[in-house]
Amino acid sequence: MLPLGFSSGLPFLLVFSTLSTWLREAGISLTAIGLMSWVALAYSLKFLWAPFVDRYDVPVLSRLLGRRRGWMALSQLGVAAGLIGMASTNPQAGLPFTIIFAVLVAFASATQDVVIDGWRIDATTTERQGMMAAALLLGYRLALITAGAGALYIAEFVNWHSAYLAMAALMGVGLIGTMLAPRIDEGPARQHLPFAKAIVEPLADLFRRKGLMLIPILALIACYRIPDYAGGIMANPLYIDLGFSKADIANVSKLYGVWIGIIGAFAGGLALTRIGLWWTVLIGAVIAAGSNLMFSWLASGNATLWNLTLSISVDNFAGGFAGAALVAYMSGLTSPGFAATQYALLSSLYALPGKLIGGASGAVVEAYGYPVLFTGTAAIAIPLVILCLVVRQDTMKTVTEKNEKIEDAAPVVGAGSRA
Structure with missing residues (x-):
């Protein structure tokens, strides 16, 4: 493995x-x-x-x-x-x-x-x-x-x-x-659902259980990591334009920053056990979006190696924390019979909008500058907080019903750790 x-x-x-x-x-x-x-x-x-x-x-x-x-x-x-x-x-x-x-x-x-x-x-x-x-x-x-x-x-x-x-x-x-x-598949080919049914049935199960509440739930998932994806594609060009060398970027962002992200993920996991799922999701939404303000600050005449390290520390910790929160939230939404498929669909949803919006991030920077882009992505925290408040009761209910099933989602969690 x-x-x-x-x-x-x-x-x-x-x-x-x-x-x-x-x-x-x-x-x-x-x-x-x-x-x-x-x-x-x-x-x-x-x-x-x-x-x-x-x-x-x-x-x-x-x-x-x-x-x-x-x-x-x-x-x-x-x-x-x-x-x-x-x-x-x-x-x-x-x-x-x-x-x-x-x-x-x-x-x-x-x-x-x-x-x-x-x-x-x-x-x-x-x-x-x-x-x-x-x-x-x-x-x-x-x-x-x-x-x-x-x-x-x-x-x-x-x-x-x-x-x-x-x-x-x-x-x-x-x-x-x-x-x-x-080699684990020596036997005959397994039977599979037709393609359409394999996609539709898990979605139908979600709608049966959540009803109209599924709309704000999906909106929260779709928007949760937009600040990370929309701003992330412009982070390295920002470092280059600010005069940092590739060695500086490698040392701070790609080597040091990865371990800070891992610490953030463990902190998110600890928060889940101490303060509960909903509070962890809410805090993750606020700090992950708000951390983009550090890059606005960096681009506004504060381009020193120390400030780069500080900005990346805040951003990677917040990203790791939010990632752990979102994985736990999506895992809690799945049903035992459809866990793998539902998680694959939900994890595809959370990444898609941010990547689509991220495609326009370069045009925003060329038209308005880096500070505007990163301030705008930080502002996504406002609708995220509203969506968290909307789904609060449903999240509490889900935790009560499934608190013994979170561990069963662990294999799926591993598959979705790309966030």
Whole structure:
């Protein structure tokens, strides 16, 4: 699970913030960089092709490795091929080719996530899924450090092409994990719901249980991480424009910042046990959105390394805290019979609006400046607080009814830790 978690986390930053750093240094406009963030929509739309991946075999590879491992190997090779393709391009002279290969990386990476989650859930009993999820998260965080700080170090001291070639080679860690993973689908193909029913039934169950309250619930989920996604795509270009070196960004944002985010996530988990779900969700909404004001302050003539460290500390802690709160909230909304599918749908929903809005973030910066963008994303805290108040009674009721079932959602929590 550890190398598979690493393989799952490695590609994400390479088509998101690390790529935005490369593009900005290459002189690509902020508008184009913002639009490039839409490449990561593959992670939000993966539920659309998940039934196909779950049902059909890969020719040759599935016969040799089994259905799950066959798809794992194919998707990992696809990620590596896409990264090699990105390494061979020059964004200044051929940005369309960079985009094409980035789309391949995102699609193959999202497919890999679907297969790894399916293998993990099938591989062992519910009682052991907590350890599986912990190993997945550790591998994933190590990959974020590698694809963030590691890629920036290589780019700083060698070049961007070598950085992406090195990341392609590291997908070999995932292939090793695939070869080591037990073959668990030796029997005949399992029966699956038709595609339409597999999507509609979980939604119908949510509506039956929540009624019209489902509308503000979904609105809260959809808006909760907008400040993170809408502002996050412009964070690295901001650092570059303020004169920070790639080594500074790697040290503070990609190395130090990841561990602060982990501390924030643990703090969110502790808050869940001490003050309850609703208060944790409310606090997470306020601090995650409000932390964007630190970047407005940084961009307003306060660009020192100490202030960068302070801003990233506040932002990453708040993001980790809010992420833990949202994962727990979405997990509590699921039904035992539809937990995996409902969580996949909800987790796709929370990421989608922020990524769509994030595509326009570069145009906002070019028109009005960085402080306006980050102040605007911080203001999203106001409607979030209102939505939290609207769903308060339902959240309290849900906790009362399901407080013994939170642990059963742990395997699904591990799958959705990309926030």
